Amino acid sequence: MHSKNYTHIVVGAGSAGCVVAARIAERQDTNVLLLEAGPDYDNMTDESLLGVQDARKVPMKGQSEVFDLALDWNIDVTLPRGESMQVPQGKVVGGGSSINGGTALRNTVADAQEWVELGNNHWDFDSLYQVYQRLEDDRYRGTTGPHPIVRTSLAKAGNIQRAFVESAMMVGIPAVHDLNATGAEGVGPSPVCCSGHRRVSAANTFIDPIRNRHNFTILPNSQVDKILFSEIKAYAVLLGNGDVVHASSEVILCAGAVFSPAILQRSGIGSPLLLENHAIQLISNLPVGENLSDHPCIPVVARPKPLAYQDGDHSLQMQARWSSSQRPGAVDLQLVCFSYLFVPPSTAYGARGLAGTMTGHVVGIGCNVNKPTSTGLVTIRSTNVSDYPTVDPNYLHTDHDRKAAREVVRRAYCVMTTSAMQKVLEEPLALNESIVVDDAALDEWILSQLSSTYHFCGSCKMAARDQGGVVDQSGRVYGVQGLRVADASIIPTVPASNTMLTTMMFAERIGCSVRDAVDVGTEDRGSSRL
Template sequence: MRDETYTHIVVGAGSAGCVVAARVAENRNFRVLLIEAGSDCDPETCSPLAGVRDSRRVPMKGQSELFDPALDWNIDVSIPGGQSMQIPQAKVVGGGSSINGGTALRNTVADSEEWVRMGNDRWNFRSVYEVYQSLEDDSYRGTRGPHPIARASRDETGRIQRAFLDGALACGMPSVHDLNATGAEGAGPSPVCRRGQVRISAANTFIDPIRIQSNLTIMSNAQVDKVLFSGTKARGVLLTDERILHVSQEVVVCAGAIFSPAILQRSGVGPAPLLQDLQIDVLSDLPVGCNLSDHPCIPVVSRPKPGAYAQGDSSLEMQARWSSTRHPGAIDLQMVCFSYLFVPAAETQTGRSLAGTATGHVAGIGCNVNKPTSLGNVTIRSTDAIEYPVVNPAYLNTSHDREIAREVVRQAYRVITCPAMQDVLEEPLTLRESIVEDDAALDEWISSQLSSTYHFCGTCRMASRRESGVVDQSGRVYGVDGLRVADASVIPTVPASNTMWTTMMFAERIGCSIRDAIDVGTALRASL
C-alpha cells in the first residue's frame, strides 16, 4: 500500500462499510481507504470462503456444520440470570451480509415515525422508501437497483417450509407474497439477497465491481484501535499493529453496533465517567454505547421426521410478520421458519444458541420480538483494542417485552403443533401446552431458551442531543469534526425487521451525502 494521506477512511467493510466506500469513491476527487479487520475474498484471486456463497445454509456457528471460525468475532453477550452466550459477528469483507440469512426486509412506517420524533425529520418514511426502491433489484416489485432480491416460490421450497406456511395460514394468518409491501402483515416468502442459490453480499454488489478503481484501496486483516485527533479534528486512525493512517477530510466508522462504539470510546468520544475511569481524555461526552437494542429470539424447535428434510433444501425461506395485540400497526412480531439448525453437543458451551438449548439437527420456528423496549449497552473494559467490550442487551428486561414474547411464542406453538407441521416434525422439544397456557411457566421457559437474532443496533444513536443522540442526521458525531458513523449503530430505534437492509439503507444515504458534500435529505438520489 502506498504511503499517503487519504481523503476518507472507512473503518469496517461490512454491510454498511461496503456501501459507504463505494458511494464515496464515486467522487473521483476523493481517495478512499476501506479497512477490514477480517479477511477479503477478491473473486479474481481467491476461491470462495467456506459456505459463504451458498444461500441455502447460514454458515455460522450454531446454525450449520459448515462454517469458518476465522470469519467470526464470536463475542460473549450477557443474557438474563447472570449467564452469557457466544454470538456470531462477521469478520470478513461483506460483513454480516456474507454469512447471514440475507433477509432484506424494509423498516415500517411506524419505525420512521419514531425516528422523526427523535429529531430525524429527514428520515421520514417517504424518504427512506425512495432509497429502498433505488437499491433493490426486485423483479416482483419492478425495481432495477444494484442489489438482487428474490423470493422462493412454493415449488422451490422443501417440505418443512411448505408446512410452516400451511400451518400459519391454517392459524388464521393471511397469505402475503410481498412482505416488503407497505403495511403488509401475514405469512409468505422472505425477500432474500441472492441470485439462484448464490448469496449476494454487500461486497459482491458494491465492492467487487470497483476493486480496480484507482481511488479505492482495500486493506484487509487490519484492525483499527482508535481514531486519532488533532484537537477535535479527526486526522487518521491507529491500527492495533501501531501503524498510523492519515486522513484529510473524514473518518467514517462502520464497524457495527458493537465495535463502532468501542472504537469511539477508546478515541475519547463517549460517556465521560467511563472514559475518565479508564484514563482516556474526553473529547466529546456522548452516550456512545448506550441504547443497545437487539431482537430477542425464542426458538421453538423440533426434530424433523424421516424424509422431511433433504440436503438440498434451503434453511430459511418462509416467515410471518404481524402486529401484536398491544400495538396494532407496529408489525412488531415475527416468526421465521428454520429447516436446518445444527449445534454439536460439544460446542454448546453455555448451552444456548439460535436453537435454544437443543443440539444436533433441529427445525422449527424462531420467535422474534421486533420492537423491544429493553435497552442495554456496550462498554470497553480497557484501552486494549484486542479485548472485547462488555455487551449487555438487557433482553426482556421490561414487562412489555415479556408480554409480547409470550404472545409470539403462543402463536408459534399453535403453528408448530398444527397438522401440517406435525406431518414433518416431532413434538416441540421441552415446550408443552401446560407451559404455554401459564404465564409464569411460559416466562420461565422463555428465559431458559432465549437467544439472539444478532440484530444489534442503536449504540451511536442518530437523534437530537436532548434525545441522547451521538450523531446528527448525516452521521456526523457531535462535538468533534471529521468523524462520522454510518452503520447499524446509528439506527435511532430498532426497526421492526431484520436489520441488514435498514443498515444498508442508512449507509446509502450517508455515503451519498459524503460523496456529494451535502447533508442527508438535501436531495434524494435520483439514480444509481
C-alpha cells in the same frame, strides 16, 4: 506501515461500509481506503469460500457444519439471570451480509415515525422509501437498483417451509407474497439477497465492481484501535498493529453496533466517567454505547421426521410478520421458519444459540420480538483493542417485552402443533401445552431458551443531541469534526425488521451525502411509491 494518503477512511467493510466506500469512490477527486478487521474472501480457502457463497445454509457456528471461526467475532453477550452466550458477528469483507441468512426486509412506517420524533425530520418514511427503491433490484417490485432481492415460490420451497406456510394460515395468519409492501402483515416468502443458491453480499454488489479503481483501496486484516484527533478534528486512524493511516477529509465508522462505539470510547468520545476509569482523555461527552437494541429470539424447535428435510434444501425461505396486541400497526412480531440448524452433539448442554439449548439437527421457528422496549449497553473493558467490549442488550427487561415474547411463542406453538407441521416434525422439544398456557411457566421457559437474532443497533443513536443523540442526521458525530458513523449503531430505535437492509439504507443516504458534499435531506426525492 501503510503510508499512502487518503481523503476518506471507511472503518469496517460490512453491510454499511461497503456501500459507503463505494458511494464516496464514485467521486473522482476522492481517494478512499476501506479497512476491514477480517479477511477478504478473495483469499479464502475453498471450504471457507463455499460457506460464504452458499445461501442454502447460514455458515455460522451453531447453525451449520460448514463455518469458519476466522470469519466471526463470536462476541460474548450477556443474558438475563447472569448467563451469557456467544453471538456470531461477521468478521470478513461483506460483514454480516457474507455469512447471514440474507433476509432483506424494509423498516416500517411506525419505525420512521419514531425516528422523526427523535429529531430526524429528514428520515421520514417517504424519504426512506425512495432510498430502498434505488438500492433494490427486485423484479417483483419493479425496482432496478444494484442489490438483488428474490423470493422463493411456494412450489419450489422445501417440505418443511411449505408446511410452515400451510400451518400459519391454519391458525389465522393470512398469506402475503410481498412482505416488503408498506404495512404488509402475513405469512409468505422472505425477500432474500441471493442468486440461485449463491449468497450475494454487500461486498459482491458494491465492492467487487470497484476493486481496480485508481481511487479505491481495500485493506483487510486491519483492525482499528482508535481515531486520532488534532484538537477536535479527526485526522487519522490508529491500527491495532501500531500503524497510523491519515484521512485529509473524513473518517467514517462502519464497524457495527458493537465495535463502532468501542472505537469511539477508546478515542475519547463517550461517557466522562467511563473514559476517566480507563484514563482516556475526553474529547466529546456523548452517550456512546447506550441505547443498544437487538431482537430477542426464542426458538421453538423439533426434530425433523425422516425425509422431511433433504440435503440441499434452503434453510430459510418462509416467515410470518404481524402486529402484537400491544402495538397495532407496528408489525412487531415475527416467526422465521428454519429447516436446518446444527449444533454439534458434543457441545455441553446449556450452550445457547438459535437452537436454544438443543443440539444436533433441529428444525423449527425463531420467535422474534421486533420492537423491544428494553435497551442495553456496549462498554469497553480496557484500552486494549484485542479486549472485546462488554455487550449487554438487557433482553426482556420490560413488562412490554415479556408480554410480546409470550404472545409470539404461543403463536409459534400453535403453528408447530398443527397437522401440517406435525407431518414433517416431531413434537416440540422441551415445550408443551401446560407450559404454554401458564404465564409464569412460559416466562421461565423463555428465559431458559432465549437467544439473539444478531441484530444489534442503536448504540451511537442518530437523534437531536438533547434527546440522547450521538450523531446528527448526516451521521456526523457531535462535538468533533471530520468524523461520522454510518452503520447499524446509528439506527435511532430498533426497526421491526431484520436490520441488514435498513443498515444498507442508512449507509446509502450517508454515503451519497459525503460523496455529494450535501446534508442528508437535500437530495432529490425522485420517483413515486409502488
